[in-house]
Amino acid sequence: MLTKYKKILVIGILLRVVLMFSTFHPDLQGHSSVTYFFTYEKKLDIYQHLAALPVDHPLVKNLGVGDIFIYPPLSYFTLGIARTVLSPFADPNFTPWIWENLDKVETFPGFHFQIFLLKIPYLFVDVLAAVFLARLFDKESNQKKAFVFWLFNPLTLYSTFMLGQLDLLPTFFVILSIYFAKKKKYSLSLVALGIGGSYKMFPLLFIPVAAFLFSKSIRGRVKNLFIGFVPFVITILPFLGSLAFRQMVLFSPKSQKMLFMNWPVSGAEGIYPFVFILVLLYLLAFYGQNARLLLSYFLSILLLTFSVTHYHPQWFLWITPLLIVDLVKTRKRWVLVTILIGCWLVITLFFEPSLSYGLFYPVFPDLKNVVGLTEILSKYTEVFKLKSIIRSLFAAAAFYYAFDVIRSKVKLKTQ
Incomplete structure (x- = not known):
């Protein structure tokens, strides 16, 4: 496949290389720091090590x-x-230097090459993601569309090669899971989800759906749940006794963002819309038993997550391959996809400039001090109300999308 689409691949890689050299987000300093401790200080328990750093350590300070x-x-x-x-x-001096010079990291000699090295591991996973995404289709024309959509969609470029975030890793394993499911290798599909959840935990939300759809018997479903969650449990087991790990990973505020929205039923209790709708989807999968709905359920769970969560812009990469698959299969929901991506873009621009045009400040240093869209618009309107309207538009499109994609599959089954 790579030979067949060599020109497309070369252009896609060149575009990525340019972005890897020319963009930088401060979060990359965190990734650089922890990998520094692994490579140069040989630390295996990063959570305990970070928690034990003295207050006068430059990273802490x-x-x-x-x-x-x-x-x-x-x-x-x-x-x-x-x-x-x-x-x-x-x-090796790059990371310690940026701890002491956060306001001028771009002045480090060879800065562009150093940030390139931090991002380059993702390039190989990215190409694999494009290949397996294309292999979800049988027709060559659809394979090419999927391959091109992945290589040139702005969400992939933004999250991975501009921000330098690791969301590509769990997203790749979701693609791999769908690929194995297509081949009816259900155990491998579940394992892929478990591995993906061991990078970022969102693929774990898919495991119950897959477990229910891949088997009709209770015993088979319990076995599937076990297979899916085992990789995650194995990878975190050595760290469960660490308070630092539990606080930083399992129970961090960012891992519970989907629970911020609450329907109060008393002064102290409420119903979480995320949990409520997620359980409904699980029950639909449990009683529906239609494996053809796997991708639709994955898509619906992520649409739910983004609808009720103050999500980070890079998270939208999670849903990108699912949207691509749906667009390649049928173009009838392109309006919904346009609304979702348009809302995502506007919401992203409302974040601090370092998450959008400020990413290019290594090339254009003046962008470091540029005024953000929120600050500009706050002079003329209530920005948070405007952002809430945009999120409401996103949620409406997302819920209709989820309803329509599941309904369409059910119709196909009954016809």
């Missing part, structure tokens, strides 16, 4: 460690091993 790395251990080891492999090309 200037950057803080409370939410510098809130991901499961497999993320740490994967990024750490990648940095170790690339260490002959990296400058």
